[in-house]
Amino acid sequence: MIRIQAILTLLLALGTAVYLAKLRSTLGSRILVLLLVLAGFVLVAHPSLATRLAQALGVGRGVDLVIYLALLGQGFVILMLFSSLRAVGQKLTAVVRELALVTARDASGSGKEDALD
Amino acid sequence: MTTPIQPGSIFIIVPAYNEAAALGRTLQPLLDAGYTVVAVDDGSTDRTWEAMGQLPIVRLRHAANLGQGAALATGLVYAERHAATAAVTFDADGQHDPTQIPRLLDPIFAGEADVVLGSRFLDPRDARLVPPARRFVLKGGIAVNGLFTGVWLSDAHNGFRALSRRALEQIRLRENGFAHATEILEELRRTGLRYQEVPTRVTYSRYSLAKGQPSFNCLGILFDLAMRRVLP
Numbered sequence: 001m002i003r004i005q006a007i008l009t010l011l012l013a014l015g016t017a018v019y020l021a022k023l024r025s026t027l028g029s030r031i032l033v034l035l036l037v038l039a040g041f042v043l044v045a046h047p048s049l050a051t052r053l054a055q056a057l058g059v060g061r062g063v064d065l066v067i068y069l070a071l072l073g074q075g076f077v078i079l080m081l082f083s084s085l086r087a088v089g090q091k092l093t094a095v096v097r098e099l100a101l102v103t104a105r106d107a108s109g110s111g112k113e114d115a116l117d
Numbered sequence: 118m119t120t121p122i123q124p125g126s127i128f129i130i131v132p133a134y135n136e137a138a139a140l141g142r143t144l145q146p147l148l149d150a151g152y153t154v155v156a157v158d159d160g161s162t163d164r165t166w167e168a169m170g171q172l173p174i175v176r177l178r179h180a181a182n183l184g185q186g187a188a189l190a191t192g193l194v195y196a197e198r199h200a201a202t203a204a205v206t207f208d209a210d211g212q213h214d215p216t217q218i219p220r221l222l223d224p225i226f227a228g229e230a231d232v233v234l235g236s237r238f239l240d241p242r243d244a245r246l247v248p249p250a251r252r253f254v255l256k257g258g259i260a261v262n263g264l265f266t267g268v269w270l271s272d273a274h275n276g277f278r279a280l281s282r283r284a285l286e287q288i289r290l291r292e293n294g295f296a297h298a299t300e301i302l303e304e305l306r307r308t309g310l311r312y313q314e315v316p317t318r319v320t321y322s323r324y325s326l327a328k329g330q331p332s333f334n335c336l337g338i339l340f341d342l343a344m345r346r347v348l349p
Binding site for chain 1: 291
C-alpha cells in the first residue's frame with residue numbers, strides 16, 4: 001500500500017465514523033453512505049479498477065471518472081442542503097407568522113403584544 | 118353594479134416593507150371608504166410600524182423580513198381567522214386605485230368568482246400607463262405563469278386581487294418571495310376555485326418604480342418556481 005492509499009483509507013474511515021456517530025440520519029441514508037464508502041475503499045485499494053471502469057465507459061482515465069462522479073455527488077448534496085434550507089425557512093416563516101398573528105394590534109391600538117414583551 | 122356589502126367586513130391586506138413615507142397617503146382612502154385595513158410590516162428597518170400606529174388599522178409585524186409573499190399570506194390568514202367576507206390585496210406604495218376595489222369585489226358578491234385578479238392589459242388606457250420595459254417583462258411573466266400553471270391570464274404579478282371567503286379558506290401560500298404570484302395561480306388549479314380578471318389601473322410613480330421589484334428579479338422568481346417543482 002502506497003502512502004496516499006493509507007491516507008485516503010484513514011480519511012474515509014474517519015469521515016464514516018463521524019457521520020455514523022454524530023449526524024442523525026435515516027437507515028436508508030446510512031446504508032447508502034456505507035455503500036459509497038465501501039466503493040471508495042475498493043477504488044482506493046484497487047486504482048486499476050477505476051481505470052478499467054472508465055475505459056469501459058469511454059472516459060479514459062480512472063481519475064476522470066472519479067472526478068465526474070464526485071461532481072455529480074456534490075450536485076446532489078447541494079440539492080439536499082438547499083432542500084433542508086428551504087424546510088428550515090418554512091418553519092421560520094410559520095413561527096414569525098404565528099407571532100405576528102398573536103401580537104396583532106387592532107384598530108384601537110390594543111393587542112397582546114405587551115403581554116409578550 | 119354596486120356591491121351590497123358592509124365595507125368593514127372586507128379586509129384590505131397591505132404588505133409593507135420600509136414604506137413609512139407612503140403608508141398614510143396610501144391607507145387613508147381605504148379607511149375613508151370604511152374597509153378594515155390589515156397592514157403587515159414585513160420586518161421593516163424604517164419607521165413603518167410606528168407610521169402604522171398613527172392610523173386606525175389592524176397591524177401585524179413580522180419579527181424578520183420574509184418577503185412580500187409571506188406578508189400577504191400572514192394578512193390573508195388574519196382575514197380568514199377574523200371572519201372576513203372577502204379580502205383584497207393592495208400594494209403599500211400607492212400604485213393601486215382604491216376606487217377600483219368595488220370592481221374587484223363585484224364578481225365575488227355576484228357569485229361569479231372566488232378570486233378576481235386585476236389586469237393592466239384588459240383596457241388599452243390602463244396598458245398605456247405601463248412603462249415599455251415593464252410591459253416587456255410582464256409579457257414574459259404571463260408566458261411563464263401560463264407554462265408553469267396552465268392558467269393563462271392577460272397580466273402577471275399584479276398585486277391587486279380580491280379573494281372570497283371560500284378562497285381564503287382554501288388557498289395556502291408557501292412562497293415567501295415574489296413567486297407567490299405564480300403560486301396563487303397554481304392554487305387556483307389545485308382548488309378548482311373560479312376566477313376572473315377585471316381591468317385595473319396601476320399608477321407608476323418614481324417612488325413606486327423604485328420600491329417595486331426590479332426587472333431582473335424575474336430570474337430569481339424563475340429559480341424559485343423551478344425549485345418548487347424539484348423539491349418538496
